[in-house]
Amino acid sequence: MSFFTKSPSPASLRDVEPQPIVGPLISMRNVEKVFETAAGRTYVLRRITADIQAGEFVSIMGPSGAGKSTLLAILGMLDSAWSGEFFFVGHPVHAMAHKQRVALNKEHIGFVFQQYHLIDDLTVAENLDIPLSYRNVKKSEREAIVADTLDRFGMVGKKDLYPRQLSGGQQQLVGVARAVIAKPKLILADEPTGNLHSSQGREIMELFKKLNDQGTTIIQVTHSEENAKFGHRIIELKDGWITA
Ligand SMILES: Nc1ncnc2c1ncn2[C@@H]1O[C@H](COP(=O)(O)OP(=O)(O)O)[C@@H](O)[C@H]1O
Ligand SMILES: [Mg+2]
Numbered sequence: 001m002s003f004f005t006k007s008p009s010p011a012s013l014r015d016v017e018p019q020p021i022v023g024p025l026i027s028m029r030n031v032e033k034v035f036e037t038a039a040g041r042t043y044v045l046r047r048i049t050a051d052i053q054a055g056e057f058v059s060i061m062g063p064s065g066a067g068k069s070t071l072l073a074i075l076g077m078l079d080s081a082w083s084g085e086f087f088f089v090g091h092p093v094h095a096m097a098h099k100q101r102v103a104l105n106k107e108h109i110g111f112v113f114q115q116y117h118l119i120d121d122l123t124v125a126e127n128l129d130i131p132l133s134y135r136n137v138k139k140s141e142r143e144a145i146v147a148d149t150l151d152r153f154g155m156v157g158k159k160d161l162y163p164r165q166l167s168g169g170q171q172q173l174v175g176v177a178r179a180v181i182a183k184p185k186l187i188l189a190d191e192p193t194g195n196l197h198s199s200q201g202r203e204i205m206e207l208f209k210k211l212n213d214q215g216t217t218i219i220q221v222t223h224s225e226e227n228a229k230f231g232h233r234i235i236e237l238k239d240g241w242i243t244a
Pocket of ligand 2: 068069070114190
């Protein structure tokens with residue numbers, strides 16, 4: 001080992017750094033997801049083929065059980081048990097090791113979970129700091145960004161509370177704040193306003209619209225026609241198939 005041997009960068013981020021590739025942000029080819037259950041095979045996603053360009057704002061709609069959350073989890077690189085091809089900025093996610101997918105997710109994606117998934121033993125402020133901690137940002141700067149975000153979301157008074165001390169709607173707001181705080185290239189949101197009052201829901205959609213106008217790609221799952229109107233187009237899912 002020489003003095004010049006650098007320790008490997010965490011999870012080989014360099015290997016997955018986007019190249020100046022012209023093409024879709026997301027390209028899926030025949031993506032399929034199957035669950036093996038006692039009752040047999042359940043197909044949850046069938047031959048999903050779609051491209052999403054950088055800068056799009058797409059809504060995924062469809063009945064409960066259609067496979068919307070499953071598709072979003074694959075796009076967010078949170079699920080690796082599927083078949084087919086999925087390219088992210090030209091990189092073959094289907095061929096990546098787990099570590100590389102995690103690195104790609106941390107670097108580029110903000111995810112709003114349907115069930116919030118906040119970390120129970122961290123405060124609101126600490127939950128918001130997590131995505132920033134993956135970036136090369138100084139502690140003092142992180143604190144300033146967290147303070148600013150708390151202010152923007154009207155949650156300054158909640159910053160030292162734990163998720164269990166918040167209502168469902170408040171947890172959802174923290175979930176949205178956490179997804180946007182580090183300015184990801186792609187925001188994936190699973191029914192992000194499902195537990196919010198209509199005025200709060202509208203504010204979140206307006207925030208997404210603003211981020212989209214600034215270049216962030218947004219893919220949301222929604223049951224609301226109203227929310228879908230903030231986007232450019234709708235992908236309809238039914239029984240695991242894209243129907244429109
Ligand atoms: N672990 C699992 N085992 C078997 N089936 C599952 C599992 N998780 C989800 N499913 C099934 O996958 C289908 C799609 O689920 P999901 O993606 O959550 O739908 P949506 O978000 O559109 O309501 C549902 O029929 C659901 O029952
Ligand atoms: Mg769902």
